Amino acid sequence: MASTNVAVYPGSFDPITNGHIDLVKRTLRVFDRVIIAIAINPEKDHSLFSVDERLTMIREVFSGLGKRVKVDSFEGLLVDYAERIGAQVIVRGLRAISDFEYEFQMAMMNRGLKPNIETFFMMTGESYFYISSRLVKEVVGLGGDVSDLVPKNVLKRLKSKFTVRG
Ligand code: PNS
Numbered sequence: 001m002a003s004t005n006v007a008v009y010p011g012s013f014d015p016i017t018n019g020h021i022d023l024v025k026r027t028l029r030v031f032d033r034v035i036i037a038i039a040i041n042p043e044k045d046h047s048l049f050s051v052d053e054r055l056t057m058i059r060e061v062f063s064g065l066g067k068r069v070k071v072d073s074f075e076g077l078l079v080d081y082a083e084r085i086g087a088q089v090i091v092r093g094l095r096a097i098s099d100f101e102y103e104f105q106m107a108m109m110n111r112g113l114k115p116n117i118e119t120f121f122m123m124t125g126e127s128y129f130y131i132s133s134r135l136v137k138e139v140v141g142l143g144g145d146v147s148d149l150v151p152k153n154v155l156k157r158l159k160s161k162f163t164v165r166g
Contacts, residue, residue, distance in 0.1 A: 005032040007089040007120065008082050010074075013038050014047045015154045016058050017136055019128035023093040026122050028068060031089065036062075037081060038073040048137055048161060060153045079114040090119045095129050 007027050013020060013036070020036075027034045038054050049057070051073050062069040074081040082090060090110065092103055107119035136146050140158045147155055 006035065006085075006087045007031040007033070007091045008035045008037050008078070008085070008087045009091045010037045010039055010078050010081075012047065012133065013054050013058060014049055014133050015054060015136070015150065015158065016061060017128070017131050017133055017150050017154075018148070019093065019095070019124050019131040021061060021151065022125040022128050023091070023122055024062070024069065026125075027091050028065070030120075031091075033068050033070065034091070035070045035072055035085060035087060037078075038071075039078065040073050040075045042075075049157070053157065057154050057157060061151050077113065079110050079117050082117050083114060088117055090117060092119060092121055093124045094121045095124045095132075 007030075009020075009024060009027060011020065024034055024036065036058055038051055038058075040051055047054075055071055055073060058071045062071065072085075078090065082088070090107075092107070094100065094103060103119075103121065107121075110117060110119060131149050136149055137158070139146050141162050146158070150158065
């Protein structure tokens with residue numbers, strides 16, 4: 001039987017925000033290890049950062065946590081990936097109620113595909129309720145300050161992306 005104390009935390013992470021980081025820390029209170037898995041979907045990829053850039057940024061953020069946090073990417077179905085790496089739990093963050101419908105649909109679909117894999121929802125910390133990668137990109141692109149919303153390494157890369165783009 002696969003280990004139950006490994007959780008997969010999947011997402012686009014374009015880029016990772018303080019909300020995601022909060023969720024990883026919460027996950028580590030419950031699970032021994034967390035695998036942060038960037039989903040690659042070449043067909044509908046409008047990402048600002050390449051998969052390699054995202055992997056690097058997330059690895060930089062969690063470099064102090066050793067083997068408890070692994071960062072990876074995958075193509076194809078999340079449940080197939082989870083099974084392949086021996087994880088029985090998918091972790092997702094819930095911010096406001098607006099997240100619920102989308103998350104509920106995904107969890108049910110994933111359960112239908114692989115009933116042995118459970119989805120755990122964690123509430124994001126109160127300070128992160130309103131953060132999303134999409135809004136962070138929009139605000140930086142329009143010259144706003146997001147220094148409280150993303151780690152320093154991400155802020156630096158975000159700024160250089162938008163400077164290069166003009
Ligand atoms: O951070 P996001 O973009 O909301 O994450 C969505 C993600 C990556 C978890 C979802 O799109 C996903 O699981 N993609 C992998 C492909 C897959 O399994 N799709 C069916 C999901 S029910």
